[in-house]
Amino acid sequence: MKLHIASALLVALLTSPSAWAGFITFESAGSSPLAIEATRDAFRAAVGGGTIAGPNGSFGGVRREINWDGVPDALADPNGLPANFFNVNSPRGVVFSTPGTGFMVSANAGQPSPTLFGFGNDFQAFSAQRLFTAVNSNITDVTFFEAGTMNAATTNAFAAIFVDVEVAALTKIEFFDASNTLIFSRDVLVAGNQGLSFVGGMANAGERISRVRLTSGLNTIVANGVLGNANDDVVVMDDFIYGEPLQSVQVPEPSSMALLAIGLAGCLAGWRRRR
Ligand SMILES: [Ca+2]
Ligand SMILES: [Ca+2]
Ligand SMILES: [Ca+2]
Structure with a gap:
């Protein structure tokens, strides 16, 4: 019970007012995993709870997680990660795209x-021990599908952990709806060298997220140990947490549209009589 009150309080504290009506923001940053765990737990609870994943990162069909750690060595650094790995190999309802040349998860020790x-002096893992990045770009777009199918889907919430955010306003998370309108945007908190930053947004007024754009710093990873340039802030990612991707809501049936029209006509008639 105490824990519930504490969580509720935490959510309240972490919820910052923003111009994005209808989304609750969850964010924190610090030098170690401990610094962001409470926020991660609050986001998990808000999006349906659960701490132990079932098959394909599913928590009771309510939400999903990707921590990259189960990706096989053959699809990790120096090899690329297929963009549809998490809808085909391990179907979790997300497919990635980037203006860059692909995606990579980091190698485990011993590889x-x-x-x-x-970049052992810049990065650390939140969940041991793989990290994720786009290659030759700081942009990763996430689109949603009914897991394991090609049916377009949407979600109500998405969060990501960023690693090594050192400069303000370069790293951000953006949500777009099905008509490609920006419905939520948040700069990721600075955590300093090797630090960890959590940022997430959850719809509380029925908004549906069709695409998430993750902008990771200004620098790029070209290959192991190779940056796109010597100066700009390089940032990579760890865990993704998101609401279960659901097929887009169908347009109302003609019969219910007719009922709606009859109802409206009735209201209008009543209004006319009152006049
Ligand atoms: Ca650094
Ligand atoms: Ca990880
Ligand atoms: Ca950095």
């Missing part, structure tokens, strides 16, 4: 490639 994309 030929150095861990943490070769």
